[in-house]
Amino acid sequence: MISNYDILIVGGGAAGFFTAINIAENNAKLKIAILERGKEVLTKVKISGGGRCNVTHACFIPNDLVKFYPRGEKELKGPFHQFCSGDTIEWFEKHGVELKIEEDGRMFPISDSSQTIIDCFLSATKKLNIDILTGQSVQSIYKGEGYWKVDTNQESFKCDNLVMTTGSNPKIWEMMEALGHTIEAPVPSLFTFNIKDSRIKDLMGLSAQTSVKVKDSKLKASGPLLITHWGMSGPGILRLSAWGALELAAKNYQFTLQVNWLHETDFEEALDTLKDLKDENAKKLMVKFCPFEFPKRLWESLVGAAGISAETKWADLSKKQLTDLANQLTNGEFQVNGKSTFKDEFVTAGGINLKEIDFKTMQSKLHDNLYFAGEIVNIDAITGGFNFQNAWTGGFLVAKALTEK
Structure with a gap:
């Protein structure tokens, strides 16, 4: 049996959830699912910032913000003009999460607990009827005529649009390579x-x-x-x-x-x-x-x-x-x-070649209806909330592109 969705998001982390929520808020009629290979979602969010979740950084000028990204500085200028740190603060406030600025510019929920961010995301996905399917390890991805087919260890899915938010997952990178994408070899960054x-x-x-x-x-x-x-x-x-x-x-x-x-x-x-x-x-x-x-x-x-x-x-x-x-x-x-x-915050340099992505929409330049957000692409930042900001911005752009189609 094949499950049909308008949009399938592979990867139940920060970028995946942010993308799904923004799509559903823009168009409630779309049927959306998040596939996560692990038993739990948002595990990296849970441990980030020492369990406090360093949501973003208090740097509000796009041209200054890009300077914190060893890979992605040039490509992120346009995206940050669309959705920057200030927009992140406003988004979370609208969703009931107030952030605070620390002396070094890092921003955390005032609760000082990453669970606040996790609860915010889980509550929003539930309210918006987004399906969260765990224990779904992707085995193959196939491009058909006007659709995508994803087979996991449990079942098969068909969708109109496929969003990849799988972070530094070598197995997924291999599948993207099989689709013609170039993968920059991963090396540890932080x-x-x-x-x-x-x-x-x-x-x-x-x-x-x-x-x-x-x-x-x-x-x-x-x-x-x-x-x-x-x-x-x-x-x-x-x-x-x-x-x-x-x-x-x-x-x-x-x-x-x-x-x-x-x-x-x-x-x-x-x-x-x-x-x-x-x-x-x-x-x-x-x-x-x-x-x-x-x-x-x-x-x-x-x-x-x-x-x-x-x-x-x-x-x-x-x-x-x-x-x-x-x-x-x-x-x-x-x-x-x-x-x-560094602690449990493993950040990787490497991923999908930046020349193969349209940074206005985060869509693949090689395949229509295939999108990327977060660490799956060859973008990484220094510590301080910048890697999450890249995830939020990418997710926002994917959601905007998919709901303006």
Whole structure:
């Protein structure tokens, strides 16, 4: 037996639900189903933002917003002029979910719980009579004359329009490839760096405002760096991992990281500051007096790394020790040996080639009535609510295109 639908959405995540709800709200007569291979829907929404769901980011100008996307910057300009962060806030408010802005610009539901977003989506789909079918693992996709046929492990479906919102699913990518689409090979995008180094060995949990770069490359980023038991994490590192996703994969995650613990202060400025401090604090113990705005224990570690003992007074510092310390502060080199996934938020660079999608409608340029939204396409962003914003915008455009037909 074949189940017939006007619109079939494959993938029960953020993009899938947002697309379905917007279609149904624009045209209640359309018969819509969401197919999800797992037992539960919206699992990524549940764990995102540490279980709080980082819905979007308080960056309201499309031309500024696109700069947070290592892949997709050019393509998202038009879409963000159609549906941007401000529209997201308004959409959720209309659906009974108020968002709040945190200091770093990230936006969360005021409940601080991702369940609020899940409940909002489930309540809307129920009200709009959208079918949610779980445990449906897609086995094949066939294009007929004016229709699509989707076979799952449980049954077969026929639809006029097919929307793919399956995220980073290699099996689905293969099916899209069989339909003629080009898939950019997936590599991890948001990840932390594995580093074993005596300078940070016992400093887990400490963070500092830094600038970081990959030695012998153009890759650089800035932001808070968090020392962890496996190495380094925090927004600065995650930004670097996103922008360097392809290059760092090619290096097999073996490279030298250069850390400026003083953020924008360069070597010469740091050396001048240290020389002034030597004159001003002659009788004080070096290790006891941290002149910079970062953790005292980190200062003690870097002082030791520069070959300065705990008993040394400022007055007794040699020129070499001052130079070595300025170097540790502004250009510390750390050997990265592998990566770790950032919490459970696995983001992938890769997916359907952006040249094969019409970004006015998110329709495939190769097949009529085939649409994409979310991470299935080769778009990814740094951490901060940007990946969800891409999902909302894509879903909005698909819904608009399908209800204006």
